[in-house]
Amino acid sequence: MIEVARCLVRYRGLVWTLVLRELRARYRGSVLGFLWSLINPLLLLAVYSFVFSQILPRDVVSAEPYGVFLVTGLFPWIWVSTSLLEGCSSLTGNSALIRKAVFPVEVLPAVAVVANLVHFLLALPIVAVALILSRLLGYPIAGWTFVLLPVVLLIEVVMVAGLVFALSAVNVHFKDVRDLLGNVLVLAFFMAPIIYTLSDIPPGLAQVVQLNPFTSFTVAIQDLLFFGRLPVTGDWLVMAAIAAASWALGAGLFSRLSDTLAEAV
Amino acid sequence: MPGPAVVLRGVGKRYRREAGGYRLRTLKSALLEGSLTSGLGAADAVEALEDVSFEVAAGEAVGVIGGNGSGKSTLIKLVAGLLRPTAGELAVNGRVAALIELGAGFHPEISGRENIFINGALLGLSRRRIEERYDDIVEFAGLADFIEEPIKNYSSGMYVRLGFSVAIHTDPEILLVDEVLAVGDEEFVHRCITRIEEHLAGGGTLLFVSHSMGLVEELCDRAVWLDQGRTRSIGAPRRVIDAYLEDVAKREGEAHDRRRALDVQQEQESQPEEEEEAAVTAPAAEEEILRWGSGQARIVGARLLAGNSSEERYHVHCGEAVAFELQVEPREDLDDFVFGVGVKTPRGVDCWGTNTDLAGYEPRLLRGPVRVRLVCPELRLAPGEYTVDLAVHARDGRAYDYRRRALRFTVAESSALRSIGLYLPDHEWQVEALRGGSADGAAKPPAAIDWLVPRDPRRME
Numbered sequence: 001m002i003e004v005a006r007c008l009v010r011y012r013g014l015v016w017t018l019v020l021r022e023l024r025a026r027y028r029g030s031v032l033g034f035l036w037s038l039i040n041p042l043l044l045l046a047v048y049s050f051v052f053s054q055i056l057p058r059d060v061v062s063a064e065p066y067g068v069f070l071v072t073g074l075f076p077w078i079w080v081s082t083s084l085l086e087g088c089s090s091l092t093g094n095s096a097l098i099r100k101a102v103f104p105v106e107v108l109p110a111v112a113v114v115a116n117l118v119h120f121l122l123a124l125p126i127v128a129v130a131l132i133l134s135r136l137l138g139y140p141i142a143g144w145t146f147v148l149l150p151v152v153l154l155i156e157v158v159m160v161a162g163l164v165f166a167l168s169a170v171n172v173h174f175k176d177v178r179d180l181l182g183n184v185l186v187l188a189f190f191m192a193p194i195i196y197t198l199s200d201i202p203p204g205l206a207q208v209v210q211l212n213p214f215t216s217f218t219v220a221i222q223d224l225l226f227f228g229r230l231p232v233t234g235d236w237l238v239m240a241a242i243a244a245a246s247w248a249l250g251a252g253l254f255s256r257l258s259d260t261l262a263e264a265v
Numbered sequence: 266m267p268g269p270a271v272v273l274r275g276v277g278k279r280y281r282r283e284a285g286g287y288r289l290r291t292l293k294s295a296l297l298e299g300s301l302t303s304g305l306g307a308a309d310a311v312e313a314l315e316d317v318s319f320e321v322a323a324g325e326a327v328g329v330i331g332g333n334g335s336g337k338s339t340l341i342k343l344v345a346g347l348l349r350p351t352a353g354e355l356a357v358n359g360r361v362a363a364l365i366e367l368g369a370g371f372h373p374e375i376s377g378r379e380n381i382f383i384n385g386a387l388l389g390l391s392r393r394r395i396e397e398r399y400d401d402i403v404e405f406a407g408l409a410d411f412i413e414e415p416i417k418n419y420s421s422g423m424y425v426r427l428g429f430s431v432a433i434h435t436d437p438e439i440l441l442v443d444e445v446l447a448v449g450d451e452e453f454v455h456r457c458i459t460r461i462e463e464h465l466a467g468g469g470t471l472l473f474v475s476h477s478m479g480l481v482e483e484l485c486d487r488a489v490w491l492d493q494g495r496t497r498s499i500g501a502p503r504r505v506i507d508a509y510l511e512d513v514a515k516r517e518g519e520a521h522d523r524r525r526a527l528d529v530q531q532e533q534e535s536q537p538e539e540e541e542e543a544a545v546t547a548p549a550a551e552e553e554i555l556r557w558g559s560g561q562a563r564i565v566g567a568r569l570l571a572g573n574s575s576e577e578r579y580h581v582h583c584g585e586a587v588a589f590e591l592q593v594e595p596r597e598d599l600d601d602f603v604f605g606v607g608v609k610t611p612r613g614v615d616c617w618g619t620n621t622d623l624a625g626y627e628p629r630l631l632r633g634p635v636r637v638r639l640v641c642p643e644l645r646l647a648p649g650e651y652t653v654d655l656a657v658h659a660r661d662g663r664a665y666d667y668r669r670r671a672l673r674f675t676v677a678e679s680s681a682l683r684s685i686g687l688y689l690p691d692h693e694w695q696v697e698a699l700r701g702g703s704a705d706g707a708a709k710p711p712a713a714i715d716w717l718v719p720r721d722p723r724r725m726e
Contacts, residue, residue, distance in 0.1 A: 014386045021372050104345055262347050
């Protein structure tokens with residue numbers, strides 16, 4: 001576990017170079033280019049806002065304004081889910097590279113996580129504008145608590161990276177992982193308080209939702225950005241424990257399998 | 266005394282067969298033992314290399330030859346660190362650059378410039394070092410005009426050139442080359458070979474996999490012949506290559522004999538009266554038989570000599586003096602023998618051929634080994650690739666030893682003498698006016714030089 005972390009620190013230059021490659025290549029050839037990092041989440045937001053305020057009864061969710069609440073949960077989720085999906089196939093998708101070039105394989109899953117984190121960070125100005133506008137319109141939301149956002153993100157990066165290491169390594173042996181993951185992520189999305197708050201659902205169900213490892217991160221970010229309050233100590237401990245366990249599992253599994261990856265991939 | 270750069274002791278490599286579907290078991294053994302094959306029996310695994318032992322001294326160049334599937338690429342990948350041996354010990358001392366698949370890390374959507382930095386980083390170069398080398402890399406690849414283009418628009422040759430250029434500029438101590446020179450054009454291949462020679466001259470080590478026996482002989486101090494994962498022979502390149510080519514020719518000859526025996530048998534069964542005709546036409550109809558004959562005399566060596574110093578060469582210039590040399594060993598005394606040389610294109614078009622009988626020589630006695638030379642003071646073949654068939658046969662055409670494509674050489678392109686076809690005689694163009702330009706006939710016709718002017722005055726001289 002430590003070796004994987006050490007390797008990533010040592011090859012941070014390579015990770016960053018490959019992240020830039022991903023970012024540059026993604027929108028090459030499209031007219032709007034980098035703007036898509038902003039437009040994509042906005043369009044998705046528009047769809048969700050429309051569905052959950054117009055089609056479904058809108059008095060279900062207590063948070064107001066709903067669109068802004070949605071942003072604070074949805075944008076981090078997009079980062080997490082695309083990181084997991086891309087990271088899962090980061091080894092199988094680069095099999096030519098792994099078979100032909102001698103370099104630390106650890107960087108590939110890390111690149112998937114970091115590249116998507118950069119996309120999320122680029123979309124943060126939208127969140128900021130939405131929060132400021134809401135304040136100006138008189139909604140009693142947000143506050144200086146947002147300065148703690150980097151701390152939550154740091155813990156969440158560790159958790160997501162751990163999962164990506166585990167998924168990518170097992171995906172080399174069982175390509176089924178990727179398809180399964182897509183469906184698990186849909187379930188995880190609805191089982192996390194992203195389109196609703198925990199207080200909007202029956203208490204029994206809320207307990208189930210809290211078993212979802214992504215729930216505590218989602219709630220923490222919503223607290224810091226939307227509700228303008230600090231997560232309690234217990235929340236921080238739960239997040240740290242989830243991140244540590246995820247990293248131990250993922251990095252441990254990965255370093256056990258890394259010797260045989262070039263051959264199996 | 267520098268230590269060895271690469272040491273292999275009893276190295277073996279097993280691959281698992283994927284068709285068996287032991288996914289859970291291989292994952293389990295990969296997790297528990299760090300190996301994909303430990304849980305597998307002989308039927309589920311393939312031995313790609315077995316008990317390979319040799320050393321490559323620092324500064325030495327070693328060529329690896331062998332047929333397809335003999336384990337050459339596995340060997341290179343083991344030394345590169347891409348694979349781990351499943352048996353034996355492997356030690357590599359020095360910074361390695363593996364030219365295996367060039368440009369493996371290239372991203373098609375982004376420019377050549379950006380790809381140089383990414384590929385360099387993958388190969389372990391720091392950004393500063395790449396910046397220092399950037400101009401050299403672009404110049405060596407010959408891509409200055411296209412470096413800002415996304416490389417999906419590159420031709421495959423440009424792609425490989427860029428990959429080679431980045432890899433060679435990583436300053437390796439040990440260079441591993443696996444058959445990558447087969448893709449570039451001739452000029453680039455020459456540049457690569459020059460670069461590899463510079464690497465060797467600077468004390469670098471080379472492990473070189475190639476099907477080009479000429480290159481192995483040219484570049485390497487020793488050769489290793491791998492056959493089905495085992496070392497058949499290690500030693501001086503000429504000796505190992507000869508042994509290998511002989512083995513290939515022997516196997517093909519045996520296959521040819523078997524096919525021919527079968528053909529003859531079938532002919533006899535179906536049409537006994539046409540037996541003779543069938544036997545006579547057999548050799549020409551077969552594909553890729555490189556050697557045949559009774560063996561009463563054998564061609565044991567062949568070289569193409571060129572230039573004033575009569576050195577052995579693979580490239581000659583149009584109009585240069587060349588000699589085709591055969592070493593012939595008769596098994597018994599012969600009084601009926603003809604030496605023949607035939608020059609062909611790789612597609613088999615006869616360009617020129619002759620033999621001692623056609624040239625009017627009478628055989629007297631062939632006793633003991635001899636060296637025979639066909640000397641041409643001026644070989645006027647057009648630029649291109651040629652192969653040479655060599656033969657010793659009886660006057661009625663029965664082959665003692667016929668070696669198809671015994672030699673291969675190229676005639677170098679020359680900008681001053683461009684033409685199409687196979688033959689390039691000395692020539693010049695002349696234009697002459699047929700009739701005077703004016704009605705009274707007083708005006709003299711203009712000189713031909715006014716109509717047709719040499720672009721480069723030297724070309725006409």
